[in-house]
Amino acid sequence: MSAFINEPPKTEEDYWVAKALLQSFGQTDADPRNGTHIKPTRPDHYVFETKGPRIIAGLAACICIMIAVTGLRLFLRAHVRRLEWGMDDTLMVPGLIMAVAYPALQIAMVQYGGAGKHMFDVTYIEYYYYHWLALVAQVDFFCCIGVIKMSIVVFNMRLTKFSSRAWTFGNWAFFAIVCCYVINAFFLNIFQCTPPHANFDYIAAGKLSYAPKCIGVAKMGTILRAINITLDYMLLAVPIIVLWKIKMSARQKLRLFALFSVGALACIGSAMTLVAKSRLKSDALWNYTDLLAWSLVELVCSVLAASLPTLGSLFSRGARETQASGSYESHLTFASSDYRSSEFRSAGKSRHDTHHSHHSDVESDTLGIMRRDEIELTSEIDPNERNPSFRFSDSRTWNPNNSKSRLNETPET
Structure with a gap:
């Protein structure tokens, strides 16, 4: 049976883990046979306590939320005709897998690594499992957050596609920056020590005849998270700027800003x-729960921020059908930036030189944004003419017998 931290090792594995721990604290001259000396020490009249059950319950809830929200988003994209599947949805598939893997690894850290306990209640073997599971979870976290950011960037491309070339260039540049961030975060976490396996395997590190040389883990993590915060705020600014310029009611804007405010929670997390x-300097396995909680806030809110705009279309009203002598309805799609128009419906009455003022609701398949366009339609119908033509005020001709015709009109953002 493995000994507790700060006690003399009982097994060979205990000895190598104790040696690696002493080396990581810079105590290369200390004898591992005497055990480690990591604060805090066990107090007198101590009663065992652990945060494990609460941690597992919270992690399970996070897994359920992320699977439910993303699963519903992908279901809608695949089965609702007016919602077009895009690359942002494809990126969310690996994003969801890695997002679920992170809390799953944390559950394993509680079960096998002693996470949620005080250091003096953890054995050397438990700390061995905790250490390498924590590093794998850290690699997964940075890659997952990066992939979700890429999905949101692609969504922003769909949102701003018809605005200007500057938006397109800016989004692609941001996408490249996020890709570079993910690649650098992956390799920095994997190869932060020489030899690389010594960073993950404390038993292998203890067997080395020399202390492994590692990049400052704390400094590296701080730099990566600082870059991550900057990218979060830049990413959040794009839809806010776009929606601010769109003409819609204050109620609609408030609803959409409420959706994107979830992204702000991810930034705060x-x-x-x-x-x-900063609290991990002492009793790391007990105090790490604060870091875990805020990491989960960032992760879950990032997943929600990526999916809620699509789910918002469930609550948006569909385009209204207006019936008159000649009427039409159209749908605006951000992804393709075109109008899909339905057939004209005739009431069975002919009028000569009649003017109709028509209101049509234009709905975005990306955000569920409802927009109202007022278009004046003039019909000049000759009773002897088989194929009557309808003429718009800007002199464009619409053939009612061709239901696949498109209006080459660029919407305003």
Whole structure:
């Protein structure tokens, strides 16, 4: 049976883990056979306590929320005709897998690594599992957050596609920056020590005849999270700027800003992780729960921010059908930036030189944004003419017998 931290090792594995721990604290001359000396020490009249059950319950809830929200988003994209599947949806598939893997690894850390306990209640073997599971979870976290950011960037491309070339260039540049961030975060976490496996495997590190050389883990994590915070706020600014320019009612804007405010919570969670990291200097396995909580806030809110705009279309009203002598309805799609018009419906009465003022609701498949366009339609119908023509005020001709015709009109943003 493995010994507790700060006690003399009982097994060979205990010895190597104790040696690696002493090396990580810079105590290369200390004898591992005497055990480690990590604060805090066990107090007198101590009663065992653990945060494990509460941690597992919270992690399970996060897994259910992320699967439910993203699963519903992908279901809608695949089965609702007016919602077009895009690359942002494809990116959310690996994003969801990695997002679920992060709390799953945290559950394993509680079960096998002693997470949620005080250091003096953890054995050397438990700390061995905790250490390498924590590093794998950290790699997964940065990659997952990066992939979700890429999905949101692609969504922003769909949102701003018809605005200007500057938006297109800016979004692609931001996408490249996020890709570089993910690649650098992956390799920095994997190869932060020489040899690389010594960073993950404390038993292998203890067997080395020399102390592994590693990049400052705390400094590296702080830099990566600082970059992550900056990217979060830049990413959040794009839809806010676009929606601010769209002409819609204050109620509609408030509803959409409420959706995107979830992204602001992710930004707050990302910033608070830097504060929580400072508490890991002592009793790390007990105090790490603050860092875990804020990391989960960032992760879950990022998943929600990526999916809620699509789910918002469930609550948006469909385009209204207006019936008159000649009427039409059209749908605006951000993804393709075109109008899909339905057939004209005739009431069975002919009028000569009649003017109709028509209101049509234009709905975005991306955000569920409802927009009202007022278009004046003039019909000049000759009773002897088989194929009557309808003429718009800007002199464009619409053929009612061709239901696949499109209006080459660029919407305003």
